Amino acid sequence: GDSVTQTEGPVTLSEGTSLTVNCSYETKQYPTLFWYVQYPGEGPQLLFKVPKANEKGSNRGFEATYNKEATSFHLQKASVQESDSAVYYCALSNSNNRIFFGDGTQLVVKP
Amino acid sequence: GGIITQTPKFLIGQEGQKLTLKCQQNFNHDTMYWYRQDSGKGLRLIYYSITENDLQKGDLSEGYDASREKKSSFSLTVTSAQKNEMAVFLCASSPDWGGSYEQYFGPGTRLTVL
Numbered sequence: 700g701d702s703v704t705q706t707e708g709p710v711t712l713s714e715g716t717s718l719t720v721n722c723s724y725e726t727k728q729y730p731t732l733f734w735y736v737q738y739p740g741e742g743p744q745l746l747f748k749v750p751k752a753n754e755k756g757s758n759r760g761f762e763a764t765y766n767k768e769a770t771s772f773h774l775q776k777a778s779v780q781e782s783d784s785a786v787y788y789c790a791l792s793n794s795n796n797r798i799f800f801g802d803g804t805q806l807v808v809k810p
Numbered sequence: 811g812g813i814i815t816q817t818p819k820f821l822i823g824q825e826g827q828k829l830t831l832k833c834q835q836n837f838n839h840d841t842m843y844w845y846r847q848d849s850g851k852g853l854r855l856i857y858y859s860i861t862e863n864d865l866q867k868g869d870l871s872e873g874y875d876a877s878r879e880k881k882s883s884f885s886l887t888v889t890s891a892q893k894n895e896m897a898v899f900l901c902a903s904s905p906d907w908g909g910s911y912e913q914y915f916g917p918g919t920r921l922t923v924l
Contacts (some may be wrong), residue, residue, distance in 0.1 A: 703852075718914065731910040742814070742900050742915025743853070750910055792909025800852040 701799045706785040708805035710757045712779050720774040720804045722789035732765050732772045737786045756784040781808045811868035812837035813815040816901050821921045825893040831886045831919045833901030841907045842884040846870055847898040847918070859884055860907040888921070
């Protein structure tokens, strides 16, 4: 079945350092890929989505490229801020219109 | 813009008790969802409703019932709460049934069973 595997957290970084959260997916279909972010006390919210292979999505300094050959969608940011502390979810939706979430990666950014 | 409201914010129950969680959205979205979020795990789909008067089971529906009372509201019932159960239940909505649509989430109801 379809699944998403992402970096196990927590990931702890200092402000100003770079971030990579790995995301790999399995599906036999042609998915749309998502990154959601969940801040403490809130529900997840969409960071960005990419519906097509080999395209890049970005928002708030975060970016990820839909790599169909490697079945990956790694999240990157060049310089994290304390306000980026949150849980990040990678997700895919398939042509059956179901969405599958990874287990989430908690990011802790220290000042 | 719109908002999803979940009530209650915190729910404490006893083992074997029937518990109901409520969700309201003012986006005028057709599709609504209930997810369970356990610590360190992803979001697992319990029930969803494509349109008003529709109900579909997700991957984790055993032990739960759902009701789509009207387009804007979607309730979830834990039919018999399990002792030591702790989880956050998230309600979400999307404009239509389609995987490429963004889902909008509420803040969650945190359940504790004593």
